[in-house]
Amino acid sequence: MSLAEFFVRHRNEILQSTGEHVWLVGAAMLLAIAIGVPLGIVVARRPWLSKPILGTANVAETIPSLALFGFLLPVPWLGDRADRLAIVALTLYALLPIIRNTSAGITGVDAAVREAARGMGMTDRQILWKVELPLSIPTVIAGVRIATVLTIGIATIAAAVGAGGLGEFIFRGLAMVNNQLILAGAVPAALLALAADFMLGVLERRLRPAGLTAH
Amino acid sequence: MSRAWLPICALALLCGCGPRRADTIVVGSKNFSEQALLGEILAQHVEARTHLPVVRRFYLAGSYICQQALLSGRIDTYVEYTGTALTAILHDPIEGDSSAVFSRVQSEYRSRFGLEVMAPLGFNNTFALVVRGDDARRLNLKTISDAVPDATQWRAGFGYEFTERPDGYGGLARVYGLRFAGPPRILDLGLLYRALLDRQVDLVAGNSTDGLLAARDLVILEDDKHYFPPYDAVPVVRDDTLVKHPEVRAAIADLAGKISDAEMRKMNYAVDGEHRDAAEVAREFLRSKGLD
C-alpha cells in the first residue's frame, strides 16, 4: 500500500489524532498566554524580578521534555489524566518565549514616547493599555508564534505518557518498525506547525498597529 | 481589526475537534507479540460477531498508556493482566489469590474508572521460574521448593524488571529461602532462554506464556507457595461502549476461558519463533475454537 493510500485508508484516525493534538496545543497556548503575558508585563515594570521569573521559566525550558512529562506522572490529580499532565507540561514550555517577548516588547517601546506620555499626565494603567501594549503586539505575537511551533513539536512526545495526539502514531510505528505509521504522525504534525506559523504570521501582520513601520 | 478574529475562531473550533468515531470499535494492545495476538483475537471476533467496523490501535507503549487511552476514549478495549492492573494502575498491595484479585480489580475499575473488567480469557501470564528439562528430570524437580537445595550451586539469569519489582526476585528469595551460587546475571529478556539452553545459567525467570517454552525442552517450576500474584488475562472495556453497543459485551464474553496457558504459548511461538503473521495465527485459533 502506498503512503497516500495508507493516509486515505486511515484518514479518520489521523484526523482524530490531529484533533487531539490541536486540543493539547491549543489549551496549553491559551494558558501560557494568560499566564505569560501578565508576567511579561510585571517583568518589564520591575526589572529586578526579571532574573527570578525568567530564570524559573528557563529551568522549565532546559528540562528535556520527556523527563518533564515523567516527573509530573506521580503528581496527584495531574498524573491521573495524561492530557492534563501534558497540557501543564506544554504550558511550562511555552511560557519562556511568551514572557520574554512580552517584556522585550514593552521595554522596547521608545523611551521618548514613554516620557512624553508620562509628562502629559497619563496614568501608568493608561500608558500600559494605550501605548505599551499596542506597540508591543507584534513582538508578543512573534513570541506566541515561536511558542506554538515549539509546542506542536513537543506535543508529539506527550504520546509517550499516554496523552494521545499525533505522537502516538510515531511511537507505535517505532515499536512495529512501520514507516507508514511513523509518517502518519510526523507528516500531519509538520503540516500543523507550518499552518500555525503561517496563520500566526498573518495575525501578526493584521494586528500590527497602523503607523508602525515593519521591521 | 475585527478580521483578525477569524483565524482565532478557526483555531478555537479546531480545538477538541476531530470526527467522532460513529460506530467503530477501537481495539488497543500493548507493544509485544502476545498482546498483538490477543488484540487480533478480540478484534476479529467482534468484527465477525457484531459486524461493527473495528479499528486496531496496537503497540501502545504500556499499561499506563493503554489506561489513558481507555479513559479518554481513544480505544474501547484492550487485554490487561489482573496482577498488573492491581499494582501498576490501582496501586493496591499485592495479593496471591486469583479470584480475590479479579474481584477487587473488577469492582475498583468499575467504581473508579467506569471501566468493565470482563471474565478472564483462561491463561495466567505470570513470572515463571524455568529450568532445563534434563535437570528437572534428573533431580526430580516439580516445584520451586524442590529446587531450593540445588539452587545453591546454580547461577540464575533474570531480566531487569524481575530484579527490580517488589513482586520479583527480592520477595521470591525471602519467601522460599532461595539462594544462588552468586548474584544473578541480569540479561535482556530475549536472551534469557538462549543463555539457559547454552548452560550459561541454570535457572531463569521468564513469562509463563513465552513461546519458546512450548518448543524447547524446558520445564516451569510450580509456584507451590503461591508467591507470584496472578496475571490472569482479562479484557477491559469502556462502560460507554458496552452501553452503546451491548452486542460487543456478548462477543467478548464468548472468549472467556477459551485460551489455556499451553495454547497461548503455542501462538506466541508461532509469531516469535516461526515469524508468522499475528492476524493469521489469531484467525486459525478462532477457527479451531469454532468462533469465527
Add this chain to the structure above:
Amino acid sequence: MSPHADSDPIIEFRNVSYQIRDAKGQTANLLDGVSFTVLRGETLVLLGRSGAGKTTALKLINRLLDPTEGDVRVEGKTTREWDPIALRRHIGYVIQETGLFPHYTVAKNVALIPRLERWPEDRTENRVNELLALVGLEPQHFRGRYPHQLSGGQRQRVGVARALAADPPILLMDEPFGALDPLTRGEIRHEFQALKLNLGRTIVIVTHDINEALLLSTRIGLVDAGRLIGTFSPEEFMRSKEPSAAPYIEQLRELERAGGTHESG
C-alpha cells in the same frame, strides 16, 4: 520684565537640590540649592551647557522628578502636594525627540489629552483642526498621517500642537528644536515666536542655544554645574560680566564677525 507678566509667581524653586546616587554609591548633585521664581505670563529660558542641570529643573516642575531637598511650588502648592496626574494635565510638555505615539495618527496624537479628559467629540475635532492650522500644518492633509510619514520639523510642530491641545496655562519645552537641522530650526523658532503663545501663558524653555534664548525669552536663567548663576533680561545678559555668560556672548560676537545672524527679541 515682560509687559505680559503679572507679579504673580506661578512657579517657584526654593533652595532645591536634586541628588543622584550611582552604581558605586557615590552621590552627585545635579542641582544644588537652586532658587528662582517664574511669574505668570513670563517666558523663562534656562540656558546652559549639556549636563548643567536645566533638564532636571524642568522635570521637577511637572514632577517627573521629586527634589531631594527644598520645594518646587506650582500655583502655590508644592509639587509633593499636587496629584501628579492633575499637575501634568495642567502643564503642556514638549521634548526634543517629540515622543509622538507612532501608532496614532497626527489627529489622534493631538487629541490625546482632550480625549483623556473626555471632551465632547466635536469640541475635540475642532480643537485639533485649530491647532494643526496654528502650527502651520494643513489639517485635512495632515490629520490622517502617521508620525513616520512626517519630517522632523513637522513632527515637532505636531508635538507643540499636542502640548497645547488642552490649553494649559504652563508650557514646558525641553530642547524642543534640538533635533532639527539649523535651517529648519531657525524657521521654526521664528514661527514659534510669532505665535505669541506667551499671551496669558507661562513658558519655560530649556536650551543651550544662545540665539534661541535671546529670541524667545522674556528672561534668561543661566545654569552652570547645577547652580543658577542668575536671571537676566536679554539685554542684561548681553552686558553681563558673569564668567559663565562670557562663552555665550563671545559665541555671538564671533558669529557677527563671520557675518552670521544676531537676533534679538
